[in-house]
Amino acid sequence: MKTTPLEKEYQFLTRTISSLTDQVDLFETFQDLSLKIISQFDLENILDIFCRIIRELMDYQSAVICQFHEDSKEFQKIHQSGTAPKDTGNHFPEQTIINWVMDQGRWTIITDFQDKQAQSIVSILPIKSPKQPIGFMVITTEFNPSIYNQKLSSILNFLASQTAIAIENQSLYAKLNNSNAYMTDMLESINNGIMATDMKGIVTLINRNATAILGIKTKHLAGKPYGAFLEGELKQKIDKLFSMILDKGFAPESMVNHSPYKEVDIMIGINASFLTDKNKKTIGIIFIFRDMSASKEIERLTKLDEMKSEFVSNVSHELRTPLSIIKSYSEALLTQVKPDDHATREQFLSVIDNETDRLATIVSNLLDLSRIESGKLVFDYSPVSLKDIIRSVVSVFKTKSSNIDILMDFQEGLPLIEADEGKIREVLVNLISNSIKFSPMGGTISITLEQQENFLSCEVSDTGIGIPKNKIHRIFDKFFRVDSSDTHEIEGTGLGLSIVKHIIDSHNGKITVDSILGKGTVVTFYLPLTRS
């Protein structure tokens, strides 16, 4: 039969249209499948859908998906669907074949169709993204060569590349999630408070420490302007920093006193700086809140350490001085003083005796001080009459020192106070003996006692040599002795007033010193009537 040119053209067009229709169908199929796979973010789901689509296409007996390790060429089975028939179970392709197929980069049947023995057909489908090989799928179907055609090959290769992209996306997404969790952990573990806002002051991020330091009780802060949950001086400081940053691009650290909770008053240091994106465009502001009490504490401990070293060096000096006196006098007694020079012997022995007493006093004062400071000194409180204690202490001094007048002036009807009688006695002995010591030319000591609201105030004033103005603040320091060649002739350990202050402090009392050089000194202590 002959065909006319018109018929020929008609047939050509029909074939072309049919082929085009097929291709459109194919593209639609591709688009559907691609969407199904790409829209997944979970690896298991991706692999599952991938297998299901392939099963629909070729009804495999088994499909095994293997993934390459990122660096090495080694692979690992990560997904399996169906089971291969027993006789082909061992026919997992050899590494060299896999490598060859990966290099080809497209679906490849590795079973020989001519093999009369073959029960099934095994093929390898490489899973490669444009960047890197991700893995491959080993598909086993029944021995039915007719289903293997060009169209199936196109679809499988396309599916594999889509799956590769989906897996790659998924791994990036997982990494992003990880690094997000990592960032969050880091933010939360930082000891400082951190708050980030956008350029309008809307909070984009805030860590738990920030809410703790600032004492914010509002929940879900992200998305709210910071002004919605901060107030007062704190808000003003942040407002100021905010506008300063916008204005000048930087702001110095700023301090604010803040009481987030009742009876808690902390100093907060606030730093602010720009947040920028990768193009260096400013996208927000980050505020760092620092609780300054820790720095204060370190400062305090450092100072304490210095004081301790100074104390040790002082103690060693204070102990060495009487020791060297004792040593040199006894040495002279042994080697230089003539046996019959009784006057010198007696004089030297009395110096040794005095210095030994001084050593004993220093050591016992040191022990007292250390007990008080470590809280080991036990106070025995009972109602006592301060007036009676003063009278009894004064009577002892009156018999000892003849060139000093001690006057007492007590208010009528004073109440008893809750105190440790022995310790208060020590306070008075210390104060009065100081007054006597520093009145070398004699003079008058006046002791007055009166009630001031819930306290008794006791004033011990003398007409002695006084204390220079710039030394008064150090008068309670351990081993501090007023630095003057005249006063150094007066004996003392430099510990008495430290102990006095500790005793008064332990009673929740207060002690003050006032003095005029050359005129005299007034020491006043206040003791509460009751301990509470």
Next chain:
Amino acid sequence: MKYKKTILIIDDMKQIRDILWFSFKQEGYKPILAENGQKGIEYLFDRENAIDLVILDVMMPKMDGFEVLEKIRTSNDPVSKTPIIMLTAKAQKEDVIKGLSKGASDYVLKPYKFADLLAKVQALIG
């Protein structure tokens, strides 16, 4: 009569001054006492005293021994060359080095052994 060498003793502690006075006198020296650095410098620069050696305490109020030492050594007067032995209760090595670097002739630590001090004095002035 044999010429007695003069030793100036500068120390703020009376007991130390007294015993040094006694002990050096026993050994045939002529001790002069000063209770602070200022007075010590005055005595030293007063030619009448003709001081052969100075025993100088370090820990003293107002002007410490290092300051006294520096004042003596940096002056142009011939007495600035007088041998000086530092007497110190400060056991710290830095103080010893500080003293020697400022020109002290020797040092003795408190509590001292008089025999040691005497030996050092004799080594310097006989």
